Amino acid sequence: MKNEQFVLANRPKGTPDDNTFRLEEISKKDPSDNEVMIKPLYISVDPYMRGRMSDAESYVAPFEVDQPLHGHVVGEVLASKAEGFAEGDYVVGIMPWQRYITITTDNIQKVQDANVPLHLYLSTLGMTGQTAYHGLLKIGQPQSGETVVVSAASGAVGSVVGQIAKIKGAKVVGIAGGKEKVAYLKDTLGFDAAVDYKSDDFEKSLEEAVPNGVDVYFENVGGKISDAVFKHLNTFSRIPVCGTISNYNDVEQDVGPRIQPILIKNQALMQGFVVGNYSNDFQEAGQTLAEWVKDGKIHTEVSVEEGFENLPKAFNNLFEGKNLGKQVVKI
Amino acid sequence: MKNEQFVLANRPKGTPDDNTFRLEEISKKDPSDNEVMIKPLYISVDPYMRGRMSDAESYVAPFEVDQPLHGHVVGEVLASKAEGFAEGDYVVGIMPWQRYITITTDNIQKVQDANVPLHLYLSTLGMTGQTAYHGLLKIGQPQSGETVVVSAASGAVGSVVGQIAKIKGAKVVGIAGGKEKVAYLKDTLGFDAAVDYKSDDFEKSLEEAVPNGVDVYFENVGGKISDAVFKHLNTFSRIPVCGTISNYNDVEQDVGPRIQPILIKNQALMQGFVVGNYSNDFQEAGQTLAEWVKDGKIHTEVSVEEGFENLPKAFNNLFEGKNLGKQVVKI
Numbered sequence: 191m192k193n194e195q196f197v198l199a200n201r202p203k204g205t206p207d208d209n210t211f212r213l214e215e216i217s218k219k220d221p222s223d224n225e226v227m228i229k230p231l232y233i234s235v236d237p238y239m240r241g242r243m244s245d246a247e248s249y250v251a252p253f254e255v256d257q258p259l260h261g262h263v264v265g266e267v268l269a270s271k272a273e274g275f276a277e278g279d280y281v282v283g284i285m286p287w288q289r290y291i292t293i294t295t296d297n298i299q300k301v302q303d304a305n306v307p308l309h310l311y312l313s314t315l316g317m318t319g320q321t322a323y324h325g326l327l328k329i330g331q332p333q334s335g336e337t338v339v340v341s342a343a344s345g346a347v348g349s350v351v352g353q354i355a356k357i358k359g360a361k362v363v364g365i366a367g368g369k370e371k372v373a374y375l376k377d378t379l380g381f382d383a384a385v386d387y388k389s390d391d392f393e394k395s396l397e398e399a400v401p402n403g404v405d406v407y408f409e410n411v412g413g414k415i416s417d418a419v420f421k422h423l424n425t426f427s428r429i430p431v432c433g434t435i436s437n438y439n440d441v442e443q444d445v446g447p448r449i450q451p452i453l454i455k456n457q458a459l460m461q462g463f464v465v466g467n468y469s470n471d472f473q474e475a476g477q478t479l480a481e482w483v484k485d486g487k488i489h490t491e492v493s494v495e496e497g498f499e500n501l502p503k504a505f506n507n508l509f510e511g512k513n514l515g516k517q518v519v520k521i
Numbered sequence: 522m523k524n525e526q527f528v529l530a531n532r533p534k535g536t537p538d539d540n541t542f543r544l545e546e547i548s549k550k551d552p553s554d555n556e557v558m559i560k561p562l563y564i565s566v567d568p569y570m571r572g573r574m575s576d577a578e579s580y581v582a583p584f585e586v587d588q589p590l591h592g593h594v595v596g597e598v599l600a601s602k603a604e605g606f607a608e609g610d611y612v613v614g615i616m617p618w619q620r621y622i623t624i625t626t627d628n629i630q631k632v633q634d635a636n637v638p639l640h641l642y643l644s645t646l647g648m649t650g651q652t653a654y655h656g657l658l659k660i661g662q663p664q665s666g667e668t669v670v671v672s673a674a675s676g677a678v679g680s681v682v683g684q685i686a687k688i689k690g691a692k693v694v695g696i697a698g699g700k701e702k703v704a705y706l707k708d709t710l711g712f713d714a715a716v717d718y719k720s721d722d723f724e725k726s727l728e729e730a731v732p733n734g735v736d737v738y739f740e741n742v743g744g745k746i747s748d749a750v751f752k753h754l755n756t757f758s759r760i761p762v763c764g765t766i767s768n769y770n771d772v773e774q775d776v777g778p779r780i781q782p783i784l785i786k787n788q789a790l791m792q793g794f795v796v797g798n799y800s801n802d803f804q805e806a807g808q809t810l811a812e813w814v815k816d817g818k819i820h821t822e823v824s825v826e827e828g829f830e831n832l833p834k835a836f837n838n839l840f841e842g843k844n845l846g847k848q849v850v851k852i
Contacts, residue, residue, distance in 0.1 A: 247786075248786055249756070249785070249786055249787075249788065409781060412779060412781045412782070413779070416779075416781070425580070431781050431784045431785055432785070433785065434779075434781045434782055434785070437779075437782070443778050444778065444779045444782065445776060445777060445778055445779065446776060446777075446779045447774050447775065447776055448743060448744070448747075448765075448768075448775045448776065448777045448780070449779070449780050449791070450740060450743045450747070450762050450765045450793070451743070451765055451768070451775065452793075453762045453791060453792065453793030454580070454762055454763070454764065454765070454793035454794070454795070455578075455579055455580055455793070456580075456793060457580065457792075457793050457794050457795060457798055458792070458793050459790065459791070459792040459793075460780070460781075460784060460790070460791045460792070461784065461788075461789070461790040461791070462781070462783075462784030462785035462786070462787060462788050462789050462790075463785070463788050464785070464788060467788055
C-alpha cells in the first residue's frame, strides 16, 4: 500500500495556498527497534503551526522546506518493535503528516482512556485543552463573580477557556464571528453573553455585555478586536496572551494603540505563554479536564474535514473562521 | 505676610503653558483644631501630575480647574493645633501648591530622619524611590547576572531602579537623552552601559549594550524607544510598566507595533503598576532605601529650581528632558 506525506513546499507570504503544501509519495517503512508504525485516525491543525511555516525566530523551531509538516496526531499502532506499545494501541503525540508514520516512541504516549471519542486527545484532553486550562487558571486566575472575556471563543482553546471560567463561577463573555457561532456560545456552551465581531455594532454590543468591566481577557486574536476589549479593563485585570490569529497571515507589521498607558491606568497584567511552560502540570490538568468532560461540564465541538488530502484545506479553515470548535482531519 | 497658590487655570491640550497655571493671592489661615500650618521647603514636580491635569479617567482623580494643584511637599511646621506635631517638625506628604499650607495631618507624616538632605523625602526616600523599589523588585524580579534595561534612566525613578538592580547583581543598561546624561549614568551611577536615545545610532548602540538580551525592562517612556528594547527581550522577561513620559503631552493616540506577538514569542510578562499598590510595604522599603543611601549604595541627583514662582517651569523641565535626577523646587 502506498504512503504519502505533506511537505512544506514554500514558506508562505501571507495566507498559505497551493504553493505552500506539496503531497509526495514516499515508501512505507517497517518499524526498527524502538519504533512503531502508526496509522493516523485524526490529524490536528492548529493556528500556531502558521508560525512554524515562517523562518522568523520564535518559541518553536520553523518547519524545514521540503520536509514533512508535523502536528498532533491520534492514531492506532499497526506494528511495534517498541517496549510498552502493541498493535492496536491508541497513541497521541506530535508526528509527521504521513498516511503511515514510523517513528520512535520518544514523543508519543498511549491515550489515557480509549472509551471517549479519540479526537478529544487533540482538543480538550490534548494540547488545546491544556492551553486553555493553564493560561486561564495560572495567569488569568478568574475569581467567582468576575467577568472573563475570551476571543476566538468558539475555537478549540476559546471554547474550553469559557467553560472552565464558568466552572469557576465567573461571568463569561465570548467574542466570535457570525450569528451561528454567537448562538453556539450562548445556547450550547452556556456563556452569559456572546458578541459578534463581524457585526457593525460590535463595540456597542461588547460594552453592553460587560457592564462591570473586564477582569480577565483571554487573548486569542489580537488586532482591533482586542483594542476594543482593552477599553473595558478593570483595575488589576489579567490578560493571558495565547495567540493573535488575526495577524498570523499578515505581511505587514500589526500596528495599533500602544498598550503601556492602558496597563498603567488599570494596573493590569499581560503575559504571553505557550503551553509547554506548564508541562510539569500536564498530568494533573489532564485528569481534571477528563473529569469535567465525563461530568458533562465541558462540551467539545469538533469540525471534521474528511481525508488526508484535505489537510491544507482544514488548516486554512482556521484563518477563515470556518471551524466551530476544534478543527481536525479524519483519515 | 501674603500667601499665594498655583491653581489649574485650564486643562492643557498638549504641553502645559502659561494658560495652564495661574498664580493667585490668597489669605494665610491659622490652624484650627487638628490642623498644622506648614512652610514648604521643597516642592516636588512629577510626571504623573500631567495625567491629573486632564479629565480622562485614570487611577488618580483629576485636578479641578480653578483649584490648587497638589503634589508632594517637604516642609517645616510653623504652627500646630494637631496632636503629635510641633513647631519646627519636618513633615512630608501630598499638599497644595501654596506658600503657606494649612491642613489637617491625615495625609502628612514626620520625616524619619532630619539629618539627611530633606529633598530626599521627595525622591529616593519618598514616592519615586518607593516606585523604583516595588516596580523593580516585585514585578521585575531581577536575578544576579541578568540584564536590566531602564528608560528615562537619569530621572528620579530610573536612576534608583538602575542602582537597585546593581545592588541585586544585575547588569544594568540605562537609556537617556544626551551625552551628559549618558556619562552620568556610567561615571557617577556605575551603570554597565548607557545608550543615548537621541543619537542617530541608538538602535545599534542598544543592541551592542545587551549582547545577552534583556531580562527586565523597566518602562518609563513608552513609544519608539521601548519598541526598540522589545526586540531584545529574552524568554520569560519581565516588564514593569511605570510610565510613558514620551506621550503624556500627546494629543493624538500613541500608535505602534502591537505587543501581543512579542509577549507570546518571549513568554514575557508586562504589568502596569502605581506605587500605591504596595503601600503595605512602604515602611520596610523605606528602611532598606535609607540604609542603601547611608551606605553610599544609592546616589541621588537633584535638579533644583529656586522659587515658588518657578513651579510651572520646573514641571515642564520633566518633559523637556532638562532635569538630571529628581526635579524639585526650593522655596
